[in-house]
Amino acid sequence: MSDPGPTPSPEQSAETGTLAARLALKQRAGGIIVPIVTVLFAFVMSFIVLAATQRSFHTALLAFKEIFEGTGLNWIFHPTTNLITSIAAYNLSQTLLETTTLILTGLAVAFAFRCGMFNIGGQGQYLVGLIIANWVGVDFAGLNSFVHILLAISAGTLAAAAWAGIAGVLKATVGAHEVITTIMLNWIAFWFGEWLFGAGGPLQNSTDASNPVSNQVSPGARLPDFWGPQGFQGLHIGIFIALAALVVFWALLNRTTLGYEVRAVGFNPDAAAYGGINVKKNFIRAMAISGAFAGLAGALDMLGGTTNYQFGQLDIPFSQVGFLGIAVALLGRNTAVGTLFGALLFGALLYGTNHGLGSGSVIQPELAGNLTYIIQGLVVLFVGADILILYVWNSRKRLRRKPPAKSTKAAQAPA
Amino acid sequence: MSDDLVLEMRDIRKEFPGVVANDEVSFEVRRGEVHALLGENGAGKSTLMNILYGLYRPDGGEIRLNGKPVSFSSARDAIQAGIGMVHQHFMLIPVMTVAENIVLGIEPHSGLLLDESGAEQRVRELSERFGLAVDPTALISDITVGQEQRVEILKALYRGADLLILDEPTAVLTPQEAGELFEIVRSLQADGKSIIFISHKLNEVLEIADRITVLRRGRTIETVPAQGATEESLARAMVGRDVLLRVEKKPAEAGDVLLAVQDLHVSDDRGIEKVRGISFDVRAGEIVGIAGVDGNGQTELIDAICGLQKIESGTVTIGGRKLTHASARAALDAGIGHIPEDRQRRGLVLEFSIAENIALHDYAKPPDAKWGWLFPARMVQRARTLIREFDVRGGGPYTRAGGLSGGNQQKVVAAREIDRDPSALIAAQPTRGLDVGAIEYLHRRLVAERDEGRAILLVSLELEEIMSLSDRILVIYEGEIVGDHTGDVSEEQIGLEMLGGKERAAA
Numbered sequence A: 001m002s003d004p005g006p007t008p009s010p011e012q013s014a015e016t017g018t019l020a021a022r023l024a025l026k027q028r029a030g031g032i033i034v035p036i037v038t039v040l041f042a043f044v045m046s047f048i049v050l051a052a053t054q055r056s057f058h059t060a061l062l063a064f065k066e067i068f069e070g071t072g073l074n075w076i077f078h079p080t081t082n083l084i085t086s087i088a089a090y091n092l093s094q095t096l097l098e099t100t101t102l103i104l105t106g107l108a109v110a111f112a113f114r115c116g117m118f119n120i121g122g123q124g125q126y127l128v129g130l131i132i133a134n135w136v137g138v139d140f141a142g143l144n145s146f147v148h149i150l151l152a153i154s155a156g157t158l159a160a161a162a163w164a165g166i167a168g169v170l171k172a173t174v175g176a177h178e179v180i181t182t183i184m185l186n187w188i189a190f191w192f193g194e195w196l197f198g199a200g201g202p203l204q205n206s207t208d209a210s211n212p213v214s215n216q217v218s219p220g221a222r223l224p225d226f227w228g229p230q231g232f233q234g235l236h237i238g239i240f241i242a243l244a245a246l247v248v249f250w251a252l253l254n255r256t257t258l259g260y261e262v263r264a265v266g267f268n269p270d271a272a273a274y275g276g277i278n279v280k281k282n283f284i285r286a287m288a289i290s291g292a293f294a295g296l297a298g299a300l301d302m303l304g305g306t307t308n309y310q311f312g313q314l315d316i317p318f319s320q321v322g323f324l325g326i327a328v329a330l331l332g333r334n335t336a337v338g339t340l341f342g343a344l345l346f347g348a349l350l351y352g353t354n355h356g357l358g359s360g361s362v363i364q365p366e367l368a369g370n371l372t373y374i375i376q377g378l379v380v381l382f383v384g385a386d387i388l389i390l391y392v393w394n395s396r397k398r399l400r401r402k403p404p405a406k407s408t409k410a411a412q413a414p415a
Numbered sequence B: 001m002s003d004d005l006v007l008e009m010r011d012i013r014k015e016f017p018g019v020v021a022n023d024e025v026s027f028e029v030r031r032g033e034v035h036a037l038l039g040e041n042g043a044g045k046s047t048l049m050n051i052l053y054g055l056y057r058p059d060g061g062e063i064r065l066n067g068k069p070v071s072f073s074s075a076r077d078a079i080q081a082g083i084g085m086v087h088q089h090f091m092l093i094p095v096m097t098v099a100e101n102i103v104l105g106i107e108p109h110s111g112l113l114l115d116e117s118g119a120e121q122r123v124r125e126l127s128e129r130f131g132l133a134v135d136p137t138a139l140i141s142d143i144t145v146g147q148e149q150r151v152e153i154l155k156a157l158y159r160g161a162d163l164l165i166l167d168e169p170t171a172v173l174t175p176q177e178a179g180e181l182f183e184i185v186r187s188l189q190a191d192g193k194s195i196i197f198i199s200h201k202l203n204e205v206l207e208i209a210d211r212i213t214v215l216r217r218g219r220t221i222e223t224v225p226a227q228g229a230t231e232e233s234l235a236r237a238m239v240g241r242d243v244l245l246r247v248e249k250k251p252a253e254a255g256d257v258l259l260a261v262q263d264l265h266v267s268d269d270r271g272i273e274k275v276r277g278i279s280f281d282v283r284a285g286e287i288v289g290i291a292g293v294d295g296n297g298q299t300e301l302i303d304a305i306c307g308l309q310k311i312e313s314g315t316v317t318i319g320g321r322k323l324t325h326a327s328a329r330a331a332l333d334a335g336i337g338h339i340p341e342d343r344q345r346r347g348l349v350l351e352f353s354i355a356e357n358i359a360l361h362d363y364a365k366p367p368d369a370k371w372g373w374l375f376p377a378r379m380v381q382r383a384r385t386l387i388r389e390f391d392v393r394g395g396g397p398y399t400r401a402g403g404l405s406g407g408n409q410q411k412v413v414a415a416r417e418i419d420r421d422p423s424a425l426i427a428a429q430p431t432r433g434l435d436v437g438a439i440e441y442l443h444r445r446l447v448a449e450r451d452e453g454r455a456i457l458l459v460s461l462e463l464e465e466i467m468s469l470s471d472r473i474l475v476i477y478e479g480e481i482v483g484d485h486t487g488d489v490s491e492e493q494i495g496l497e498m499l500g501g502k503e504r505a506a507a
Helices: A010-015 A019-030 A033-054 A057-071 A073-077 A083-114 A122-138 A145-174 A178-197 A238-255 A257-267 A269-274 A279-306 A321-331 A336-358 A365-401 A405-412 B045-052 B075-080 B098-103 B116-130 B145-158 B175-190 B202-208 B231-239 B298-305 B328-333 B343-347 B354-358 B376-389 B406-419 B436-451 B463-469 B491-498 B502-506
Strands: A225-227 B005-016 B019-030 B034-038 B060-065 B068-070 B083-086 B163-167 B194-199 B211-216 B219-225 B257-267 B273-283 B287-291 B311-318 B336-339 B424-428 B455-460 B472-477 B480-485
Touching: A033 A057, A033 A321, A033 A365, A057 A073, A057 A083, A057 A336, A073 A083, A083 A122, A083 A238, A083 A257, A083 A279, A083 A321, A083 A336, A122 A145, A122 A178, A122 A279, A122 A321, A145 A178, A145 A279, A238 A257, A238 A279, A238 A336, A257 A269, A257 A279, A269 A279, A269 B343, A279 A321, A321 A336, A321 A365, A336 A365, B005 B045, B019 B034, B019 B045, B019 B060, B019 B194, B019 B211, B034 B045, B034 B202, B034 B231, B045 B163, B045 B194, B075 B083, B083 B145, B098 B116, B098 B145, B116 B145, B116 B175, B145 B163, B145 B175, B175 B194, B175 B202, B194 B202, B202 B231, B211 B231, B219 B231, B231 B436, B257 B298, B257 B455, B273 B298, B273 B311, B273 B455, B273 B480, B287 B436, B287 B463, B287 B491, B298 B311, B298 B424, B298 B455, B336 B406, B343 B406, B354 B376, B354 B406, B376 B406, B406 B436, B424 B436, B436 B455, B436 B463, B455 B463, B463 B491, B472 B491, B480 B491
Parallel strands: B019 B219, B034 B194, B034 B211, B083 B163, B163 B194, B287 B455, B287 B472, B336 B424, B424 B455
Antiparallel strands: B005 B019, B005 B060, B060 B068, B211 B219, B257 B273, B257 B311, B472 B480
16 A cells, blocks of 8 residues: 655646646546536525525425426427427427537537646637628628538638637747636637627628628528427527537547547646657647637527627627536536537526526516526536535545545644 | 563454455564564555554554553544654645744643744754754755655654654655664664654665564565565565566677767756766667766756757767757657656656557557547557556556556556667666566566667666666766766765766876
8 A cells, every 4th residue: 555655646646737637537536426416416506595585495396397398308298299399399499509509619618628728718719700600601692502601610610710729829839828818818809899890890780880780691601490480590400510519529539649649738748748749739739629619609600590790789799608618518527428418408507597487477587587697607606616526525535545645634733 | 572562563454445455464563673664565564554543443453552452543642642653745834944843733832822932942952862953943945855854753753752653764865865864763763762664675674674574465474683684585575476686687789879969968947057068879789877866967868868858959869860959759750768757747648548658659650540540449459468568467458547556657658668669768767666576577678678689778866776787887967977887886986976076086
């Protein structure tokens, strides 16, 4: 049980390793149980908050039923029959639209994380994707529809990749931390969009100069819906692109030399450099790929329903899908499968709480809006806290199994 | 006889899930004795001491202290009973003074305030009594590792320890500091203290201990007086078979120059020049050893050769290819193999599997990959072969490298570097922290690779290792080569040069 003198035990060295290495160690120790417990815990807490504020157990139960029905997930229980079905089907399609976006913004965070970086810039990269897809989708009208869509998606994706790449270049050349630079880039993207589409901006709509909004994406560049009633915003084929992105993410990381480099750099940049890997190049490349995922999310949102970019009224520039991607990736353990389930959960929460509680039949609508935030906030909080849960869990195990430096310190201190 | 026993541990048993760490271990310490506890990594030494110190509860057995049975449920109980432990990793608060650290938790008071001068006074008394020179008013962050260790010993003495456990105390010390520690241990012994000295280094155990207890795989193998024991007999007891401590090798048959360094100048990351005009050749079929005290430019020299540190001026030639401002990639492609000095920080990605670690240099080349696409099955296959060939124990190709013991981790690194078929192999402290069996294996392997016709550059802080393996010895001091020996040379001569005795040697 004793360790060789100058060599710290694996556990200790991982403690001092990169963020990604420490996280991987803790998460492996927690397995699949911890994220599930985390989510359950968040729901239980939300339930307690609801029951306490409404002073009624029954109301809280009803509210949860509303949220569940708001997500449309009840559709699977009766997929064909009556009116409920079509409402549920519609709700489900909306939940899946949110999921589509969150899969991609989640992958954006996860990919950077696997290279040892924390990409907080998903929101800005998403905005760049929206902006460029709108520009390409509005101009170039008259192109073949397939070509036009492909062009708009590619342009939005690549632009966001370049955008995120700036943070990678800054990290590789002058050592600027990506958390700081990506947050700054978020605001630059935000105000850049405001200027482009705002009053007098170069991409403002051509019909009403008083309206700070973009032109509508030309019909040929819109993503076709495949599920949902005509005339409503249905589920477009973007979800298949997002699902394909999950496969690409997995294959890229686990089946290519690029992914090998990313993972090596993420776990241990010193060992990667020793192995002959160019660490700086990997920072830039991984950040760009990360941005590409977020940009793809933006492009799909623009071409698949939103179709114009509007500051202030429309909720897109104010939506938090880029930031929610962080929670999705954390909950999903930065893996493809985990991100899928994380995105599904947050997509359902986002739409289910907004829409289900929004009806005001169970609790007052003005309260419902805040409860939405409370429930979402609690889930995000507990997802963040699961690192803490794992830490406590692990130190308990460490104490029981083999108490070197850390635990003996606790034992010795009071003496 | 039994009345002069300070400590008796009888038939101690401790099981962890899947492992019996202590299996009916018996161990005793006489008053005023230095008793060494010797064993390989994982033999159960630390478990036994943690039981004694109250950190673990034994599953069976009996502990008697001064003849009375005791049962500790925490370290506090053990400390009250007069047991003190100095861990390998010190637990001092850097921003506090030596005296403050020592009295922490049981401070002398004057009124409500800490009696600062009283504390310093008592620390001074203790340190004088046992010859533990430290300045009580110095901050921990300002003192050396050797001094930190003295503070830990003082801390235990201050709490009234009569039985002191030193857990691998020399692992963090320089040879000089280790010498000073031995003097401290002797003065403690003269004062009637009993000392348990945990180690896996044979020579120091023979030097300091009165008696030696050897553990192997959780069992007591033997307790013998140090007088009459030899390194060979102890190694046999530790490992369970005869161990070749001296490396057997034929005279070198040196061939072409495969690694050449010409007037190399290298600075460290802070811009301080650490390598100042070094030149040497390493030929095929010879081992060139570089001896020196840590921090004299060895790390920067190796990193520069391997393309991991920028070269200010001078050249490195590997297998005839000049690589002066080359990348790590270029050095690898030119035929460098490099067993790095820190296998956990640099040699391995601990989160990666053994198979992935074995691919660390050549992951992008066939058969591991083609056109950027990986073939994990081929990596696994290669790993399986190498695990067998290098006798890596404790896991298969999918096992996480971080889960292996130090010796097996080092075997994975060595397997990877040797399997690349390098023309020049650099081994930096290849046996640091390893136990006797693994050291023997690596030494034999290095000699075998030499005989295969590789040029081997061995850099080690262990003079003994350099002496026994090298065909030619260079001594590095402050970034310069101050000694170059091919024939017989005494350890004393090299030791003198290592300490900067160039002038004296010349005189």
